[in-house]
Amino acid sequence: MTKKWRNAREVFDGWALDHHAEGMEKSHRRSVEQAFRLIPPSDGDYLEIGIGNGYAIHHMAVNQYRRGRCFGLDISPNMVARAAERTRSLANVRIEAADFRHWMPPPETAFTCIFSMETFYYFEDIAAGIEKAVSLLCPSGILMILVNHYHENEASHSWPEDLSTPMTLWKAEQYLEAFEESGLRDLRQMRLQDGEQAAGTLCTAGTKPPEAVS
Numbered sequence: 001m002t003k004k005w006r007n008a009r010e011v012f013d014g015w016a017l018d019h020h021a022e023g024m025e026k027s028h029r030r031s032v033e034q035a036f037r038l039i040p041p042s043d044g045d046y047l048e049i050g051i052g053n054g055y056a057i058h059h060m061a062v063n064q065y066r067r068g069r070c071f072g073l074d075i076s077p078n079m080v081a082r083a084a085e086r087t088r089s090l091a092n093v094r095i096e097a098a099d100f101r102h103w104m105p106p107p108e109t110a111f112t113c114i115f116s117m118e119t120f121y122y123f124e125d126i127a128a129g130i131e132k133a134v135s136l137l138c139p140s141g142i143l144m145i146l147v148n149h150y151h152e153n154e155a156s157h158s159w160p161e162d163l164s165t166p167m168t169l170w171k172a173e174q175y176l177e178a179f180e181e182s183g184l185r186d187l188r189q190m191r192l193q194d195g196e197q198a199a200g201t202l203c204t205a206g207t208k209p210p211e212a213v214s
C-alpha cells in the first residue's frame with residue numbers, strides 16, 4: 001500500500017484537538033525557557049513563527065515584550081484557536097493563521113526579535129525561510145531558531161516516516177552558514193538540554209547589523 005503523506009497543517013490541526021499540543025509544550029518548554037533568557041527586554045515588535053498552543057508567545061508577552069507587541073503565526077487554524085484562547089487577556093498579542101512563507105506583516109512593521117521553536121524544518125527550503133525572516137528584522141534585530149530535527153540528532157531521523165510528514169534535515173553547520181549568508185552577524189549556536197533529546201535542542205541565533213551611519 002502506498003504511504004499517505006500529510007502536510008504540517010493536517011498534522012497540527014489534529015494535534016490541537018487531542019492531547020499532543022500539551023505534550024509538545026511540556027517537551028519543548030525547557031529548551032525555550034533557556035533560549036528566552038538570551039533575549040533582552042524590548043518595547044519593539046516580536047514575531048514567533050509556529051506558535052503551537054501559544055505557551056511561548058504568552059511568556060514573551062508578559063515578560064521581555066510586556067511593553068512591546070507580540071505577533072504570532074501558525075499554519076494550523078486549530079492551533080491558532082488554542083493560542084488565541086490562551087492569550088485572550090493580553091492586549092499586546094496578535095495571532096494569525098498563516099503560512100509564514102507567504103505572510104507579510106502590517107506596513108511599517110519590523111521586528112526586534114523573531115523566534116521559532118521546532119518549525120523551520122517543515123519548510124522545504126529552510127534557507128528561503130531564514131532569508132525572509134532576516135528581511136523582516138529591524139537593524140540590530142535578533143533571529144533565533146530552535147530545532148530538534150537536525151542531522152546530529154540521530155534519534156530524530158525517523159520523524160518524517162513516523163509522522164508521515166515531509167521534513168528537511170539540515171546539519172548544524174548548515175543553519176550557521178544560512179544565517180551568515182543572510183547577512184546576520186554575532187552568530188551563536190548551542191545545544192540546549194531539554195532532558196529528552198540526548199543531542200539537545202539546536203539553537204542558532206544571529207543579529208542583523210545596525211544601519212550604517214553615513
Ligand SMILES: C[S@@+](CC[C@H](N)C(=O)[O-])C[C@H]1O[C@@H](n2cnc3c(N)ncnc32)[C@H](O)[C@@H]1O
Binds near residue numbers: 024051052053076099
Ligand atoms: C512541532 S510544532 C511546535 C509548536 C511550538 N513552537 C512548540 O514549541 O510547541 C510546529 C508548529 O509549526 C507550525 N507550522 C508548520 N509549518 C508552518 C508554516 N509554514 N507557517 C507557520 N506555521 C507553521 C505547525 O502548525 C505547528 O504548530
